[in-house]
Amino acid sequence: MSDSPASQGNGFEPFPWPPVEPTFSAWKAATFGIGAALAGALLLARDLAEGERVHALLTGLLFSCFSLIGFGLIPQRRPRGAFRYINATVMTRAERPTADSWVHLAPTRPARLPLLIAGAEATLALSALVVYIVLVLLGLAPLLNEDTGEGGYLLALVPVALLAVASGWVTALMIGRRIRGGSFGTRPSGVALGETSVTVRVPGRDIEIPWTQIKSVTARRTAVGTDLPGSVLLPRRHRGENLDLIRLALLPGGEVTSREQWLAADGYSVPRDAVYTALRWYHSHPEARWELGRVEGERRIEGWRRRALAAARPTEA
Template identity: 30%
Template sequence: MRSSSAGPVEQPSLPPVPWPRRWTPPQRSRFPLAAGWLIIALAVVTLVNPAALEAAADEPAGVLGRVLGAALVAGFGTAIILIFHGQRHPVSPPRLINAVTLTRAQRDLPDDWVHFFPERRRGGTMAIGFAVLALLMLGAAVSAVVVILRDPTRDIVVAAFVAIVMGLLGVFFGWAAIRMTIGRVRGGSFGQRAMGLALGRSAVLVTGVELVAIIPWTAIRRVEAKALRLGGRRGSGGEVPTIVLHLDPAAVDADTELAAATFEDSPGDPVFTITAESSDVHPWVIWAALTFFADPARREPLGTTFAQRTLASWAAGVAAVDRVRRR
């Protein structure tokens, strides 16, 4: 099998396609980690406050309740630290692999060798952090239910609201922890079909948990960079870089058209959206590869070690620039 390290290694160079204007420059925010440690510090200060402990001692189970409350707050801060500590920035180059390893071989593939941009294998601490949040939210929901059962006349509306909200949040965070665990298994276990984006000479291949989409280059009308706004103003860190492939419905198969139907840009113009920052490869390299090789005259080297060395040099150049930017 061919390897991405075959042949001489080219010197790092920036991609020939500029960083999209719609994307904000990647920045490393230390605020979430600082907020997590601040929450833990406040919980400890509240717990060891002598005056508060003395007042709590006069009530039944007052000290125990105060300890449990401080532990709940400290656990929330710990979960925040685990989640954001587990966010790794993309640094790897794509890999040159046989396309058969990306599917269950249920149909013929247009390319034998492809350049694979794997989906990022989330850190184990992130999955643990979401699991901790799930346990904390579900524990708070159970506590609210206990309050209702013990004294139905005492703040039943507030307790019921807390139980419902905390219960739903607990289920959501638990689902996130399970999905991340599945992704880690899929991304790091031998024999498991990997997830991500692959570029071949004839087509673009996208594999997910259940999705296998083959998009011929001839079906891609244009490639567009967009920023999915999660809230807040531009540049506030609430934007997710995405790459939108505008497709020709007549040139894609039924499975790909069904997958693209989730992202309808306009009637008769299906699009396929790729979350650029979900890969182990830098978003700039993914964007440059899709736009650069969209030109048919440039696709001939795809699937060879020559194109792999070119992509690896782009990744090394971007990584060098990114390290300077994040300092």
């Protein structure tokens, strides 16, 4: 492979659609966060003045969560980072040999701190509410609202408990993703390309997919909440409602028993066009996979990253 600048970025294939625009603009998200903080402060002061300490605690937790979510939804800058050229073993717990020794990792972006704190607060508040409801039903705590009665608390117990579990699970994934977002001594998360396999190592998913099992690599755009296997993947009028994905169609007979693997097109610290190009190009060029895990592959992938950044500049202006 030639190392000349003219050869870098050959085979570049951007994702078919431009990045989905965020639902909230920066000023809308910031306005929501500031408004929630001010409203929470006013209600908190009122509850404290009336001696309603429990209400004040719940009000503070609720509106601080809303405020943090608002600030956490402020759009981030488009990713510009590079693939990490690392030993595949550092991505595992060293319980068994990896398919490839050295890989090129597209790291996931760490979860944003305001959203992580909001998730932790929500989990804490919901868990405390579950404990309080149980104590009320056991007669060990007074009713905050006599009009509700024990029947209302009993009906609220299951949905509140489910929300607490869901919030805790999402928060745990965000914490794991942030811890594994490149800190020294932790297992990095992301999608890695090696000579023999594509590795997906993120909180909640840990698999190696042989290149020979991948039938095709295609782009998909679907609506949030749509069942992926049967979705009609066309751009919708409101782009903020779309979700961009990379679909790996799989052949039967490998360790991965499902017939497809969905990867997020976004959420990496590297440009998504570079991730998509690397998966597509190396899938269709098996004779060139020898360079993955070597400096030749690093140079080629870096060329695609630079092409992706150059293509994105006019739209960011």
